[in-house]
Amino acid sequence: MTATDQIAGPGASQAAATTAEPMIRLEELTKSYRGQKKPAVDRVTMDMPRGEIIVLVGPSGCGKTTTMELINRLIEPTSGRIHLDGEDVTTADPDTLRRRIGYVIQQIGLFPHFTVGENIATVPKLLGWDKARIGNRVDELLDLVGLDPAVFAKRYPKELSGGQRQRIGVARALAADPPVMLMDEPFGAIDPITRERLQNEFLRLQQQVKKTIVFVTHDIDEAIKLGDRIAILGEQSRIAQYDTPANILSNPASTYVEDFIGSGASLKRLNLSLVGDVALDTGAATARIDGTAAEARDTLESSGRSALLLLDGQGRPQRWVDARDLDRADGDLRRAGEPVSALVDTGATLSYALNEMLTSNAGVALVVDGSGAFQGLLDFETVMVTTRSIQRDSSDFYRAAKAVTD
Amino acid sequence: MVATTSPVPQKIDLEVKSNARWLVMPIFLTVVGIALWAWVSAQELDSIEQRTLNAGELTARVIEHLQLAAVSTLIVIALAVPLGILATRRAARFVAPVVLMLGNLGQAIPSLGLITLVVLAAGVGFKSVIFGLVAYSALPILRNTMIGLQQVDQTLVKSARGMGMSPMQTLLRIELPLAVPVVLAGIRTALILNIGTATLATFFGVQALGYVIFQGIQLDRTPVLIVGAVLASGLALLVDYLAGVVEHVLTPRGL
Numbered sequence: 001m002t003a004t005d006q007i008a009g010p011g012a013s014q015a016a017a018t019t020a021e022p023m024i025r026l027e028e029l030t031k032s033y034r035g036q037k038k039p040a041v042d043r044v045t046m047d048m049p050r051g052e053i054i055v056l057v058g059p060s061g062c063g064k065t066t067t068m069e070l071i072n073r074l075i076e077p078t079s080g081r082i083h084l085d086g087e088d089v090t091t092a093d094p095d096t097l098r099r100r101i102g103y104v105i106q107q108i109g110l111f112p113h114f115t116v117g118e119n120i121a122t123v124p125k126l127l128g129w130d131k132a133r134i135g136n137r138v139d140e141l142l143d144l145v146g147l148d149p150a151v152f153a154k155r156y157p158k159e160l161s162g163g164q165r166q167r168i169g170v171a172r173a174l175a176a177d178p179p180v181m182l183m184d185e186p187f188g189a190i191d192p193i194t195r196e197r198l199q200n201e202f203l204r205l206q207q208q209v210k211k212t213i214v215f216v217t218h219d220i221d222e223a224i225k226l227g228d229r230i231a232i233l234g235e236q237s238r239i240a241q242y243d244t245p246a247n248i249l250s251n252p253a254s255t256y257v258e259d260f261i262g263s264g265a266s267l268k269r270l271n272l273s274l275v276g277d278v279a280l281d282t283g284a285a286t287a288r289i290d291g292t293a294a295e296a297r298d299t300l301e302s303s304g305r306s307a308l309l310l311l312d313g314q315g316r317p318q319r320w321v322d323a324r325d326l327d328r329a330d331g332d333l334r335r336a337g338e339p340v341s342a343l344v345d346t347g348a349t350l351s352y353a354l355n356e357m358l359t360s361n362a363g364v365a366l367v368v369d370g371s372g373a374f375q376g377l378l379d380f381e382t383v384m385v386t387t388r389s390i391q392r393d394s395s396d397f398y399r400a401a402k403a404v405t406d
Numbered sequence: 407m408v409a410t411t412s413p414v415p416q417k418i419d420l421e422v423k424s425n426a427r428w429l430v431m432p433i434f435l436t437v438v439g440i441a442l443w444a445w446v447s448a449q450e451l452d453s454i455e456q457r458t459l460n461a462g463e464l465t466a467r468v469i470e471h472l473q474l475a476a477v478s479t480l481i482v483i484a485l486a487v488p489l490g491i492l493a494t495r496r497a498a499r500f501v502a503p504v505v506l507m508l509g510n511l512g513q514a515i516p517s518l519g520l521i522t523l524v525v526l527a528a529g530v531g532f533k534s535v536i537f538g539l540v541a542y543s544a545l546p547i548l549r550n551t552m553i554g555l556q557q558v559d560q561t562l563v564k565s566a567r568g569m570g571m572s573p574m575q576t577l578l579r580i581e582l583p584l585a586v587p588v589v590l591a592g593i594r595t596a597l598i599l600n601i602g603t604a605t606l607a608t609f610f611g612v613q614a615l616g617y618v619i620f621q622g623i624q625l626d627r628t629p630v631l632i633v634g635a636v637l638a639s640g641l642a643l644l645v646d647y648l649a650g651v652v653e654h655v656l657t658p659r660g661l
Contacts (some may be wrong), residue, residue: 074568099570109565113583113658123569156660172569182568 021086022047023180023212029070029080031063039078040066042236048229050179051210055223058233058240059260064216067237068182071214072101085179099123102173102181102211106188108165110157116142116168117153123176141171144205163194170202174209181213187222199225220261224249224268232257246272266387267351275353275367276346278386280376286311289318293329293336296321309340309366315373317343317366343368346375354383431647435640442636449629458621458630464637471614471641474532474604478539479597486544486596487589490551491577502552509545517542517603521610530611539603543596550592554585587657594649601642615641 026046032039041063048054056064069075071082073094081090089097110119117138124134139149145167157165166186173181187195187202203226206213217223223230224245231242234256241253249269252258261268285303287296289310300308300323308326310319310333321329321337329336341360344353346369353365357380365378451459458464486509493502512520521538528534558581566576582589605616615638622631 072568074564095570095572097570098568103565103568105561105565105568107559107561107565109559109561111562111566111580113660115660122566122571126570126575158660 021050022083023050023085024048024071024214025081025083026067026071027081027083029067029082030078031066031070031075032078039236041070041077042238043080044237044239046231046239046242048212048214050212052228053206053213053215053226055215055217055227055230056233057217057220057223057227057230057260058237060218062233062235063237064218064233065184067233068184068214068216071180072098072103072182074098099126099176100178100180102175102178104169104173104181104183104186106185108169108186110165110168110172112157114157115153116147116155116157116160117149119157119168120172120175122172123178127176137175141174144174144208145171146201147171162190163198166190166198167201170205174211179212181211182216183213184216185218186215188217202226221268221271224271232260270351270354270383270387271349273350273386274346275344275348275350275365275378278350278378278382280367280378281382282376284309284374284377286374287333288313289333291333293326293333296333297323297326300326307337309374310337311374314371317368317374340366342366343372344378345370350383350386353378357383428651431643435644435647438636438640442633446629446633451629452627454625455627455629458618458627459633464618464633467613467615467618468637468641470612471601471604471607471616471638474535474539474607474612474614475597475600475645478536478543478600478604479593481536481540482543482547482596482600483593485540486547487551490548490589491555491582493548494552494555505548506552509548512541513543513545518606518609521603521606525610532612535604535607535610535612539600542603543599546595546599547589547592550588550595551585554588554592555581557588558584583658584661587653587661590649590653590656594646594653597649598642598646601645602638605638 024046025048026044029041029044030039031041044067046054056067058064066075070077071084073082073089077090081088083089084097084100110116111122114122117135120138120141121134124137129137138153142149142152147164147167152160152164152168157168160168169186173183187198190198199222215223215226217226227245229243230245230248232240232248234240240260241248241257243251243253246269248257249261249265249272252261252265258265283303283305285300285305285308287299287308287310289312296308296310300321307320307322309317310321312318317340319333319337319339321333325337342353342356342365344356344365344367346367353367357363357365357378363380367375367378369375446459449455489505492498493505515523517538520542521535524538524541525534528537562580562584563576566580567573571579604614605619607614608616608620615634618634619631619638620634622628622634
């Protein structure tokens with residue numbers, strides 16, 4: 001397994017498994033407005049694979065929202081074709097088409113005179129579902145986005161917080177179970193802390209619903225976090241690079257892409273590799289916290305390490321002790337040494353682990369599995385080696401790519 | 407995920423206060439009515455006064471007055487609301503300035519002059535007066551329908567269209583309900599204009615409450631004049647109050 005494979009993450013493996021038929025195919029899609037010399041969107045051609053989050057990212061005014069609105073034909077293309085699930089929908093009835101495509105805008109656009117339940121029921125009602133089916137679906141969706149139907153179904157949007165409104169917006173877009181969702185900066189108008197939480201929820205939700213999602217944002221960090229694939233757009237929606245986040249970070253296709261990613265690409269890359277994917281130091285000296293100090297000292301001495309990790313009955317890290325701590329322990333290990341810090345899950349990103357290491361001042365992170373049992377140690381050196389190997393690989397690749405084009 | 411609860415107790419307090427507000431006007435009008443009746447009963451009425459100031463005659467005048475106001479307002483609603491909707495549609499936006507100009511014209515000309523012009527053209531009678539009232543009160547409904555629709559948050563319209571509502575469904579389910587408060591305010595204004603202006607109908611052969619006032623002036627009978635004036639004012643206040651209640655009831659919840 002190469003380093004590039006390691007950091008590719010879930011998106012890449014999913015991409016590889018995708019069948020040949022994309023969910024959305026844009027062919028030479030162009031939008032020109034009268035009185036403007038240059039088209040707003042110029043010959044965009046893209047395949048969007050099933051079940052993936054495709055992020056359109058670019059500076060404001062680059063035409064990313066226009067491109068998205070061409071897909072559900074809120075804006076009619078001047079030329080080009082749109083295929084949805086293998087079917088050419090360029091001239092299909094737009095209202096019928098839109099009922100097959102979930103839609104969330106930045107302002108969410110909940111109807112203030114509809115209750116939460118009625119808002120979610122919008123598309124099912126348009127599709128003529130019967131009352132019982134709509135009612136069940138509304139309850140199901142409220143549960144899905146983590147809001148209690150008994151409490152929220154009868155509320156009006158003005159009685160909700162920003163985060164709750166956002167969740168209702170997503171539930172409403174999912175109502176008729178459309179295969180495709182379009183989301184235009186859905187987390188744009190939300191405070192950073194709530195945004196972070198909603199993004200995590202959104203990713204968890206996507207694990208369950210597996211929709212093909214076209215997601216527009218101007219925030220490259222959001223794109224890297226959420227996207228299975230990212231399309232970095234330049235002026236007139238021209239695609240500067242369309243690839244997995246890992247490949248974009250490692251092998252930016254142009255200086256434009258490099259500039260757009262900005263500084264700190266190495267740090268951003270750490271967001272893509274999971275703690276569980278790198279080689280952990282599994283040779284740590286460990287002992288049971290309910291054991292004796294003498295046993296612990298034997299283990300420590302034979303391991304050749306300077307400190308020993310005490311685990312509880314379930315194998316969960318409790319305390320760090322060194323030889324002197326053990327001398328002073330008087331047989332009770334429960335108060336010896338120092339409590340552990342910087343515990344990270346195997347599912348956490350390297351970026352998160354590094355942050356934990358820095359804030360806890362530990363110099364090493366304790367990696368645990370889902371139940372909290374000790375898996376191994378992650379130190380600065382491992383993080384640095386991982387980062388460097390990614391960099392070396394990518395710079396070689398980049399040089400090679402440049403040599404070909406030169 | 408934590409579900410926040412809305413502050414309910416404060417709301418109940420506000421509701422009690424706002425419910426009490428609805429009682430002020432009926433109580434005031436009842437007091438005025440009783441005072442007027444007591445005052446008239448205490449007067450020695452001569453035969454001329456008795457001919458006007460009796461229950462049958464006054465009831466007929468009030469009914470005539472209400473008919474004028476109701477019929478004219480209904481016609482205005484039927485004309486101005488659809489016109490206002492049309493003027494805000496993308497495809498027909500060019501009619502907006504024309505429509506507004508006509509409405510402005512109708513209201514700019516003094517009502518007496520306007521009705522006189524209509525009567526000169528069509529002769530005296532109920533229909534001519536109605537025509538004049540319609541022309542006079544079209545603007546508030548027209549303008550409020552247009553403003554009401556224009557102030558609807560365009561992101562909601564985009565949202566509705568993006569979910570697959572047709573333009574007509576968007577109009578009926580989203581735009582019009584959200585415009586209701588503003589449109590109703592326009593209808594209320596038109597109704598009050600019509601109630602007030604209907605007093606002038608007496609000059610064109612329709613005997614509404616203006617007739618009672620005019621009799622009082624012509625025959626120099628102060629009790630008749632006062633009863634006419636108080637009834638006309640009281641009726642206007644009552645209708646305005648009722649329109650306010652209707653407005654409150656019809657405003658969609660959640661706004």
